[in-house]
Amino acid sequence: MGNGPLTRNTSGVANVPQRGAGGSFLRLVLKRALRRLGLLDRARWTRDRVNALAWLRHDRRFLRRGDGDGLPVPPARLRILTTASPSVEWFIQSGRSGADSIRDLLARNGVPIATIGSMLDFGCGCGRVLRHWADSDLQVAGCDYNVDLVAWCRRKLPFARFETNTIEPPLPYPDASFDLVYALSVFTHLPPALQQRWIGEMARILRPTGYLIVSTHGEGYLETLTTDEQDRIRGGQLVVHHDEEAGTNRCGVFFSEAYVRGDFAPGFDVRDYAPRGARGNPPQDLVLLQAQATPRLGSTPTTTPPPP
Numbered sequence: 314m315g316n317g318p319l320t321r322n323t324s325g326v327a328n329v330p331q332r333g334a335g336g337s338f339l340r341l342v343l344k345r346a347l348r349r350l351g352l353l354d355r356a357r358w359t360r361d362r363v364n365a366l367a368w369l370r371h372d373r374r375f376l377r378r379g380d381g382d383g384l385p386v387p388p389a390r391l392r393i394l395t396t397a398s399p400s401v402e403w404f405i406q407s408g409r410s411g412a413d414s415i416r417d418l419l420a421r422n423g424v425p426i427a428t429i430g431s432m433l434d435f436g437c438g439c440g441r442v443l444r445h446w447a448d449s450d451l452q453v454a455g456c457d458y459n460v461d462l463v464a465w466c467r468r469k470l471p472f473a474r475f476e477t478n479t480i481e482p483p484l485p486y487p488d489a490s491f492d493l494v495y496a497l498s499v500f501t502h503l504p505p506a507l508q509q510r511w512i513g514e515m516a517r518i519l520r521p522t523g524y525l526i527v528s529t530h531g532e533g534y535l536e537t538l539t540t541d542e543q544d545r546i547r548g549g550q551l552v553v554h555h556d557e558e559a560g561t562n563r564c565g566v567f568f569s570e571a572y573v574r575g576d577f578a579p580g581f582d583v584r585d586y587a588p589r590g591a592r593g594n595p596p597q598d599l600v601l602l603q604a605q606a607t608p609r610l611g612s613t614p615t616t617t618p619p620p621p
């Protein structure tokens with residue numbers, strides 16, 4: 314990722330996860346010391362402010378050129394939370410690419426976006442991708458477990474409906490609510506047990522034969538892993554970093570295509586697998602799954618099933 318003006322630091326942890334325990338030895342020592350002193354949050358805040366200031370002039374020029382999308386831009390703190398970069402240009406352009414890659418993946422599988430009535434952006438963050446559906450006829454919903462991100466979306470993106478949820482299912486939607494759910498850079502931060510529960514929940518809130526699109530850390534991340542981890546990936550296993558921090562960018566989960574096609578999503582058929590296809594979240598893979606036609610109950614049904 315990152316050409317032209319974006320070469321400074323657009324490689325968010327969401328997109329380019331950190332190796333092993335999270336960087337060089339020196340960084341680790343410094344982090345531990347700051348944590349012990351109770352200064353880690355303050356240090357991170359300062360780092361983000363300095364980073365945001367460095368981008369200010371560039372972003373002003375970008376917006377003055379009229380290259381934005383006319384919608385409000387979230388503050389740097391929220392942009393960093395979802396992309397690990399304060400760049401407004403990256404926020405808007407990568408979000409647009411994300412929406413385009415969803416539209417294109419559906420289209421090449423014979424599903425024009427015009428046939429989708431309702432969609433959910435699961436783990437929507439501060440609406441980086443969702444904002445690019447503003448001019449569509451779709452019924453758009455977004456949810457996230459981070460209340461700050463959802464609060465901003467509710468205030469600034471009134472064309473969509475937003476809900477908060479918790480790290481575990483359920484979601485506050487009735488069964489069969491959506492034609493499409495997509496989750497970009499979300500399952501990449503959920504350890505396998507949580508992934509399975511969320512897949513069950515996706516099956517519940519999707520109508521039968523509805524679509525689920527997820528991005529994964531695939532082939533493009535192999536070189537960031539140790540040799541042992543690469544072997545595990547090639548053997549069809551998942552590799553998980555920091556599973557104790559599930560849902561945050563520090564938890565990184567790495568997949569193989571074989572795993573996705575095998576154990577990842579019971580109740581779904583893999584319709585398409587696009588290596589490095591998540592263009593707004595490079596170099597993540599993009600997977601199109603279709604819920605099987607037989608209605609199933611998800612892990613946590615919120616409505617009573619009909620009698621047999």
Ligand SMILES: C[S@@+](CC[C@H](N)C(=O)[O-])C[C@H]1O[C@@H](n2cnc3c(N)ncnc32)[C@H](O)[C@@H]1O
Pocket residue numbers: 327394395396435436437438439440441442456457458459462478479480481496497498499502503559560561562594
């Ligand atoms: C790397 S950010 C990506 C945000 C957005 N999908 C995007 O592409 O800009 C990951 C997002 O997933 C959200 N998230 C992680 N676990 C979640 C969960 N269990 N339920 C809802 N949101 C979750 C985080 O709060 C965060 O906003």
